[in-house]
Amino acid sequence: MTRENQYENFLKFLDKAAEVMHMPQDEYIILKYPERELKVSLPLKKDDGSVQVYDGYRVQHSTLRGPGKGGIRIHQHVDIDDVKALAAMMTFKCAIVNLPFGGAKGGICVNPSTLSITELERLTRRYTSAILPIIGPEKDVPAPDVGSNSQIMDWVMDTYSMTKGYPIQSVVTGKDIDVGGSLGRKEATGRGITIITQQMMKALDKDIRQMRIAIQGMGNVGSISATLLHEKGAKIVAVSDVSGGLYNKNGLDIPVIIGFIDSGKRLLKDYDDGVSAHITNAELIRTDCDILIPAAMENQITAENADDIKASVIVEAANGPTSKEADEMLNSRGVLIVPDILANAGGVVVSYCEWVQNIQSIIWEEDDVNHMLERIMTRAFNEVYESAVNYNCRMRYGAIILALKRLTNTFKKRGMYP
Ligand SMILES: NC(=O)c1ccc[n+]([C@@H]2O[C@H](COP(=O)([O-])OP(=O)(O)OC[C@H]3O[C@@H](n4cnc5c(N)ncnc54)[C@H](O)[C@@H]3O)[C@@H](O)[C@H]2O)c1
Structure with a gap:
């Protein structure tokens, strides 16, 4: 699979979003260059x-x-x-x-x-x-x-x-609880993916319990997303890790699979329940499902496989899983993509909770952390959705536009030093 330059991809998305909102380059040019x-x-x-x-x-x-x-x-x-x-x-x-x-x-x-x-x-x-x-x-x-x-x-x-x-x-978040980590941090990104997927279904007037979901990657993000979406009643029909994947059209037994993975360094290629079929990662991407959740690495959905995707909704749990070309191809077919910068923000939200607790030397209950996460993610989903509707664009640009407005407002108010 071709490896694209991720930074060039980011710049293309940024310029396109600025074009949609008619923002002159001078207003956002500093965001094109890392500090x-x-x-x-x-x-x-x-x-x-x-x-x-x-x-x-x-x-x-x-x-x-x-x-x-x-x-x-x-x-x-x-x-x-x-x-x-x-x-x-x-x-x-x-x-x-x-x-x-x-x-x-x-x-x-x-x-x-x-x-x-x-x-x-x-x-x-x-x-x-x-x-x-x-x-x-x-x-x-x-x-x-x-x-x-x-x-x-x-x-x-x-x-x-x-x-x-x-x-x-x-100085750092995502620590163990004994070292000052926050309750709920480990699960935060997957929990955020679940909240966003539910919000997306609500906006589309669809029932999550009717959805067939395929998830690429069974690490931290993929396994928690699979567990929570399974608990919400969705049918997880396919999952994979670096060694390959599993498929069962009637739904995989997620708790058993997670138990298998957690019981040591176990790869899915070695999992055998007698009913689920072994598939490749390429096959997982084109699985017959309603929602595809790439939760592994970047550049997994490209011009080479975009037309084979059967899902009507993609929730980007990984960072940068879709190339710009694939994004255009999927959009022209009406496939709805919930962009990474919104979908997987749950991790950084609870990292913020951890940082705040550490700075103030306080400890929050897990319920408080999860409520904060739910509130922030739901608000962000609604703001991105509204931004996409207002600018008559897809959610990826709706999200970038929302962020661009906040960032350039701060820039204008702080002014340019010196
Ligand atoms: N962990 C977080 O809090 C967090 C937050 C935001 C975004 N993300 C993004 O989510 C993605 C996954 O992160 P993670 O923390 O779960 O990582 P992880 O290392 O825990 O898990 C990665 C998973 O992907 C699988 N994998 C690796 N290469 C693969 C390949 N070529 N094809 C298929 N599967 C492959 C691995 O086997 C593993 O199951 C990354 O893109 C990461 O940047 C993570």
Whole structure:
């Protein structure tokens, strides 16, 4: 599958949204350029005594509306353009859900499964140390992304705190509860996907219990989305991970599948319940279903497979799963796409809850966190939907327009320094 330049894709979407709302380039040009890009080289002493050097990045796209916010991706395909695009998306995502954050993203170019746990810890600590001058609770607050998890965030928090000389929990979100993490953070993105999918069905006057759903990716986001949508009564007909997928037209037994995945490093290619068929990831994308939820990597829906998609609604749980060309093709066929910058914002909403709790040294009940998430996501859905109706455009542009208005208003009021 062709790999597109994610940052160029972002710029195309941005220019198109500005064109729809007749916004002159001067008003938003600063958003086309990341504020700060840091590239670091990370030497790692492997367990066998040999030394390898890995590339690491941290990009702060915008701090117009608050400290940079965005995950750390640990994956063998991480490059500067991906990180720039993901950072820019965070700027827009935070503006859509109206949080006082800007956008940032980081990454380490390595396949984490090739490292031992002690190697991963040393590499994470070295990365934290290398980006330390530009992160901090008031500057830029990292979080997990593909390939990273709460353990990695705990090491980031510890390394930062050891360097500063006192515990600073608010430097990073997505931590374990014992290290200052928020209740509900682990489930937040998948819960947000579920809220947005339900809102979309409500807007279309459809019953979620009649929906057949296919989900690509059974990591944090995919597995929680599958669990909660299954609980809401939807029929999950297909799921997949990097090893391949499963299909059952009568609906998969999601709790059993999640139990299988959670019981160690188990891949779906090894799952066998005697009734579900094994499918490839390419087949999952063209599964006969009503809603397709890409929840794995970017660039999964391209000009090569867009016309094969049978779903009438796509909820983008992953960041950047649809190329610009595929987006046009799907739109011309009337396929409704709920864009990533709205759909998967649940993670950053609860990251905000975690940051607020850490700064104020308070602990919220899980119910309070979930209510806050529901309120913010529902409001954002309605505002994006209304923006799309007002500008007679699809939801992706409705979302970018909403964010562009907020960002450029802040820019106008703050003024250009010097
Ligand atoms: N975790 C969050 O809070 C969060 C928030 C917003 C957006 N996202 C986005 O959601 C997506 C998934 O993130 P995650 O945290 O669940 O990651 P994860 O690492 O927990 O899971 C990724 C899943 O995708 C699968 N996968 C990897 N490569 C694949 C491929 N080529 N084809 C099919 N499946 C593949 C993996 O096997 C795994 O099941 C990413 O795009 C991420 O940027 C995550």
